[in-house]
Amino acid sequence: MRLRGLMRKEALQIVRDPSSIAIAFVLPLLLLLIFGYGVSLDAKHVPLGLVVEHPSPQTTSFTASFQQSPYFDPHHFSHIKEAEEALRHGEIKGIVWMRGNFDEQLLSGETAPIGVFVNGVDANTARLVQGYVQGAWTTWLQDYARAQGKALAIPVKLEQRVWFNPGLRSRDYLVPGLIAVIMTLIGALLTALVVAREWERGTMEALMVTPVAIREILIGKLVPYFLLGMGGLLFSVAMAVWMFEVPLRGSLLLLLATSALFLLAALAMGLLISTLAKNQFVAGQAAILATFLPAFILSGFIFDIGSMPKPIQWLTHIIAARYYVAILQTVFLAGNVWSVVLVNALALVVITGIFMGLVRRRTSKRLE
Amino acid sequence: MPTADALLLDRVTKRFRSAKRIICALDQVSARCRHGIVTGLIGPDAAGKTTLMRLVAGLLLPDEGSITVLGMDVAKDSLAVQQALGYMPQRFGLYGDLTVQENLDLYADLQAVPRTERQQRYEELMHMTGLAPFTGRLARDLSGGMKQKLGLACTLVRAPQFLLLDEATVGVDPVSRRELWGIIYRLVEDEGLTVLLSTAYLDEAERCQEVILMHEGKILDQGTPASFSHRLAGRTFQVVAPGANKRKLQEQLIQTKGVMDAIIQAEGVRVVTSKGATLEPEQDLPGWSDATILPVEPRFEDSFIVTLKERTAAPPAARNHAQSQSVSLSDEDVIVVQNVKRRFGSFYAVNGISFRVRRGEVFGLLGANGAGKSTTFRMLCGLLPASEGTLHVAGEDLRRAAAKARARIGYMAQHFSLYADLSVFENLTFFSRAYGLHGQQQRERIAWALDEFELRAYADTTSGQMPLGYKQRLALATALMHSPEILFLDEPTSGVDPLARREFWHRINRLANHGVTLLVTTHFMEEAEYCDRLVIMAQGEILAEGTPEDMKARFRTASRPKPTMEDAFIALLETDGQAVMRG
Amino acid sequence: MWHRIFALVIKEFLALLKDKKSRLVVIVPPLVQLFVFSYAATFDLNEVGYAVFNEDAGMASRDLLARFEGAPSFRLVGYLDHEGQIAPLIDSRKAVMVIRIGPHFTRDLLLKHPAQVQVILDGRNSNTAMVASGYVGTIVTEFSRTWTPTHGFPGAPAALEVRAWFNPALQSRWFIVPGIVGLLTLVVTLLVTALSVAREREAGTFDQLLVTPLRPVEILVGKTVPGMIIGAFEASLIILLAVFWFQVPLRGSLGALYLGLLLFLLSGVGLGLMISSIAVTQQQGLLGAFLVLVPSVVLSGFATPIANMPEFMQNLTHLIPLRYFLIILRGVFLEGADATLLWPQYWPMGVIGITSLAFASWLFRHRLY
Structure with missing residues (x-):
């Protein structure tokens, strides 16, 4: 009876206070929109300067491959100086330079140099541009060889196959990871704030003095917010699948089960924060610093954990989101790969257990 | 019942x-509370009242000693104790997002009240509290x-x-306060309930059957309120000087040797003398030839103040202010409020x-919660523009020259x-600068504030860590940095213990004697007596205006020959019909 | 007037720095974030696990594989014996990439037939896959180039000479660290200013300020200056660390950088004070700051290029001051840009700053209650 009373109270509060609903549903919507559209690593229509000092059929056949490419937005120059100026002004991101004697060298059987300069400031984009240019060049070489009736000039042909995401759409890998960030926000931030609010408003003191067991207070908090979080999750998954067209190759059931596990961990973190910081301001800041930022940077959501320095890699092991991101990316893109899911789910169980244990120990029915 | 006492405290020590x-x-x-009576826990701030309450409720554990409630040890059986007692903290934890009924349901669930008994209990409670029309x-x-x-x-949902x-009645207006006490005393009589309450209102303490007096974590005394008052038999007087300025009379009396306490009451000044001292008009009141001194019955309040003053042994700011130049009331109006309205949405907080x-x-501004006092105040200080009407402060129209008036x-x-x-000194420095003082003048004013308000010892203390009484002094000091002509005080003594309240009013009186105009809101009715004139507000309108004596005279009846300010206030609100249904 | 503003500024600093908690908020998290971000936020690949399924016994394949083993970007996880081992290895994320060399690799090469190398990549992290594929391409091309002349292949008719300007080694850190200067400066100025009025409102001191003869403009200036000084201090600290600890080259003029910083701080403080004058409680202030920060981080081009976004998002980014400041930071640090080149970045920040401050001051006056 006590437990039911507590849960009903919590449910009514959620319904009456629009801010909880907002955090559970509007926040995911906003974040998914901002991230889903704003974060993209797929360079498309990169402004590229094509410097052809002496146009000829050969140079045209080479530049034609850039014209058709969706990756580039070619700008034409006839002097390298102009192109360099444009690069310096940020109008173009890279230059492909065919010198005046390109034809002569090509026909004479020498290797004709093609200059490729990229703006290296954004190293990632620069590398992608280099890769694309290289690809365009290889294709052109093959076409050229075929047109000349000669054997292919490159001895080794590279054949690439990308599993799970053949189009290499960055959205397909970012959106599942984003769900982990959103679940962290709903779980940890929301619970941290609502419990801190009870302390601030003095309702906690009134609860404590009734014959309610501490276990009942905790469960009474967890269950409604767990359900709210799962609602937010379903909403996010639906948006990912239908709006962002991310394939869901694994089973929805497995996704829900592991998400439930992670949500418990996040709720436990939120409860722990709020029992340590009994006002909303500190709890909010702590929740952002201790759960949101790590979930963002150290979870493998955007940045590859394997490439981080060793000490930071060790640090990521205590971050629950890390395991959840691995599960999400796998279940969405690869399917039910048990070797990934089980190991990471086990880690989540351990982390949830530790946090729940800490919460249980830190909360007592005394005001000290 | 296993023991004779409902509560037994045995050498309890608690440290933070x-x-x-x-x-x-x-x-x-160490203390005990008897069954079936109301015991009051009285003491100044930081006496340890709330800590004691929380210990009894099992929310804190004592470092030493034991607490037995209804025969159960709180430390061991806190859940059992919590099932048997009801505890209402200073700010009761109501869930604002829940309706009245839902709040009741929640606490009924938590207290495991059987479903079958609920309906009847709810009806009783709603009837008793008058909340029945508002359950939704x-x-x-x-x-x-x-x-x-x-x-x-x-x-009370599970009896x-x-x-x-x-401190269940802090910040509650007199009408609601009376109703609350009515409910509690009825329960004590009808159901044999045992009550332990703490309060800052000494008239409430006087109504308790037994009183425990606390100070700085120690119990000074315990007994019936009457037993406290009896000790002062023959030491309490009422000094009346017809037509004279009561404030000046009080200021003189408080500086008289042998006077332990002097407060303005009704038409004169109530005085408590120290043991063995006498009060002779010719000797102690030179210049007040027509003053009469009448012995009066001692009250609990007198003995409370005297006990504490003997304890703290700090003489009230009794330095002689000989320069007290005589400023008589002039006829010049410094504040003129004409037909002022203030609307929030469609709701008029102040209505003409x-x-x-x-x-x-x-000048006093009295009213229940939500009567429009604060809104009026904020408009007068230029914090809020009026929707209609004109406000003149110190000769300036607030609509045009607010900064000048400020x-x-x-x-x-x-x-x-x-x-x-910020420390006391830093606060003073900042506000003096904000008022445009600098250089020599600024240094002088800060030195004046530190001396006048006895804050020198605290100059480098972080102001948030000072006792409430000192914070109040600092607040008053900063408000006076630029020697203003008019001082606005919004509920200045709310939550302050009686001792600090006295000292505060003593300072206010001195300011008034120096010609500063003072505008005060308060809901301590005895403080209304300090005002020269006052208005009583309800629902954004002024119900009555006049001197305290006028107000009381209006409600003098055969059954109530000497109405107090509180009687007058409540009677006024009741005659105003639906004004009782506070907005 | 200046006396009063000076007093306000002093008070603002005292209130901020005397409280242990807010002192910590200003100093510690930015430094922790600087180090964690700088080391963790990288798109460079480092020791990416790969496995080899080599069915060829010849020297050519060994030669090629030796190049992979020598590359710091890759880390060999193991050799596979049959095809069935590939899928579990990639599925379980033990390797991101498998290099498969067919049985006739060396023979084909010696016969001057084009030989094939297959690379299988885990696309779950599409960026890692893409960058890794670029590295593999470079290694294989390099191998081809050395193989061609010595083994009688016809020379390629044309070859790429690739060079990266400004950041020849293409280190992500050179891109991220200057960005962090802007990001953390924004975080600190927003936190300092967005909560300042709300905190005073909650403590009741705002009323106390308003009843003094201080004018709203003076209060506004009194709140702007401390935010800018703290932001400038924070930015300078991070710039020093960027140059001396992270060894990012600072090629342009400090004058151009600090002009940008000044305008950026103006816009940051303006946004903060605008939030502050709207928010009634500190919690609302915090939420407001959060609502400004998240889009700023995501849409400013801090981690991912603005050019990759859809058109309508790109238009939205023009409202974000951090966008302009990031271009200035990276321009001055790496490209050696000067003030004239950066003019298109300066004026929008100035406009945002002045508009938001004007709006904040209007709100100050009209939202006193």
Whole structure:
């Protein structure tokens, strides 16, 4: 009876206070929109300067491959100086330079140099541009060889196959990871704030003095917010699948089960924060610093954990989101790969257990 | 019943660690409360009242000693104790997002009240508290008094045997306060409930069957209120000087040797003398030839103040202010309010009020919660523009020259509102600069404030860490940095203990004697007596205006030959019909 | 007037720095974030696990594989014996990439037939896959180039000479660290200013300020200056660390950088004070700051290029001051840009700053209650 009373109270509060609903549903919507559209690593229509000092059929056949490419937005120059100026002004991101004697060298059987300069400031984009240019060049070489009736000039042909995401759409890998960030926000931030609010408003003191067991207070908090979080999750998954067209190759059931596990961990973190910081301001800041930022940077959501320095890699092991991101990316893109899911789910169980244990120990029915 | 006492405290000690210091909140406290009566816990701030309540409720564990409630040890059986008692903390934890009914349901669930008994209990409680028409309303939309009543109803939902009330009536207007006490005393009589309450209102203490007097974590005394008063037999007097300025009379009396306490009451000044001292008109009151001194019955309040003053042994600011130049009330109006309205949405918080305040007056603004006092105040200070009507302060129209007017007023907000992280000196420096003082003048004013308000010892203390009484002094000091002509005080003594309240009013009187115009809001009715004139507001309108004597005279009846200010206030609101249904 | 503003500024600093908690908020999290971000936020690949399924016994394949083993970007996880081992290895994320060389690799090469190398990549992290594929391409091309002349292949008719300007080694850190200067400066100025009025409102001191003869403009200036000084201090600290600890070259003029910083701080403080004058409680202030920060981080081009976003998002980014400041930071640090080149970045920040401050001051006056 006590437990039911507590849960009903919590449910009514959620319904009456629009801010909880907002955090559970509007926040995911906003974040998914901002991230889903704003974060993209797929360079498309990169402004590229094509410097052809002496146009000829050969140079045209080479530049034609850039014209058709969706990756580039070619700008034409006839002097390298102009192109360099444009690069310096940020109008173009890279230059492909065919010198005046390109034809002569090509026909004479020498290797004709093609200059490729990229703006290296954004190293990632620069590398992608280099890769694309290289690809365009290889294709052109093959076409050229075929047109000349000669054997292919490159001895080794590279054949690439990308599993799970053949189009290499960055959205397909970012959106599942984003769900982990959103679940962290709903779980940890929301619970941290609502419990801190009870302390601030003095309702906690009134609860404590009734014959309610501490276990009942905790469960009474967890269950409604767990359900709210799962609602937010379903909403996010639906948006990912239908709006962002991310394939869901694994089973929805497995996704829900592991998400439930992670949500418990996040709720436990939120409860722990709020029992340590009994006002909303500190709890909010702590929740952002201790759960949101790590979930963002150290979870493998955007940045590859394997490439981080060793000490930071060790640090990521205590971050629950890390395991959840691995599960999400796998279940969405690869399917039910048990070797990934089980190991990471086990880690989540351990982390949830530790946090729940800490919460249980830190909360007592005394005001000290 | 296993033991004769409902509550037994045996050498209870409780310490708190704060930053580097250890604070002893309760020091070897032993006390008992009898069954079926109301015991009051009285003492100044930081006496340890709330700590004691929380210990009894099992929310804290004592460091030493034992607490037995209804025969059960609180430390061992806290759940069992919590099932038997009801506890209403200072701010009762109502859920604002839930309706009255839902709050009741929640606490009924938590207290495991059987479903079959609920309906009847709810009806009783709703009838008792008068909340029956509001069961569907959200708790956050209730007025302050109704919130407290709902809190009480939630505490009583499973008829506790022992009720703890921690300052349950702070900030509640007199009407609601009376109703709350009516409910509690009825329960004590009808159901044999045992009550332990703490309060800052000494008239409430006087109504308790037994009183425990606490100070700095120790129990000073315990007994019936009458037994406290009896000790002062023959030492309490009423000094009346017809037609004279009561404030000046009081100022003189408080500086007289052998006078322990002097406060303005009714037409004169109430005086408590020290043991063996006498009070002779010719000797002690030169220049007040027509003053008469009549012996009066001692009250609990007198003995409370005297006991504490003997304890603290700090002489009241009794330095002689000989320069007290005589400023008589002039006829010049320094505040003129004409037909002022203030609308929030479609709701009129202030609905067409007019009044005038003369230079050198102490002018009071009285009213229940939500009567429009604060809104009026904020408009006068230039914090809020009026929707209609004109406001003139110190000769300036607030609509046109608000900044100019602001340079000539001082303002002290209801809650301590100075920079809590800054030291006393830094606060004074900042506000003196903000008022445009600098150089020699600034140094002089700061030195004056530190001396006048006895803050020198605290100059480098972080102001948030000072006792409430000192915070209040600092707030008053900053409001006076630029020697304003008019001083606005918004509920200046709310939550302050009686001792500090006295000292505060003593300072206010001195200011008034120096010609500063004072505008005060308060809901302590005895403080209304300090005002020269006052208005009583309800629902954004002025119900009555006049001197305290006028007000009381209006409600003098055969059954009530000597009405107090509180009687007059309540009678006025009741005659105003639906004004009782506070907005 | 200046006396009063000076007093306000002093008070603002005292209130901020005397409280242990807010002192910590200003100093510690930015430094922790600087180090964690700088080391963790990288798109460079480092020791990416790969496995080899080599069915060829010849020297050519060994030669090629030796190049992979020598590359710091890759880390060999193991050799596979049959095809069935590939899928579990990639599925379980033990390797991101498998290099498969067919049985006739060396033979084909010696016969001057084009030989094939297959690379299988885990696309779950599409960026890692893409960058890794670029590295593999470079290694294989390099191998081809050395193989061609010595083994009688016809020379390629044309070859790429690739060079990266400004950041020849293409280190992500050179891109991220200057960005962090802007990001953390924004975080600190927003936190300091967005909560300042709300905190005073909650403590009741704002009323106390308003009843003094201080004018709203003076209060506004009194709140702007401390935010800018703290932001400038924070930015300078991070710039020093960027240059001396992270060894990012600072090629342009400090004058151009600090002009940008000044305008950026103006816009940051303006946004903060605007939030502050709207928010009634500190919690609302915090939420407001959060609502400004998240889009700023995501849409400013801090981690991912603005050019990759859809058109309508790109238009939205023009409202974000951090966008302009990031271009200035990276321009001055790496490209050696000067003030004239950066003019298109300066004026929008100035406009945002002045508009938001004007709006904040209007709100100050009209939202006193």
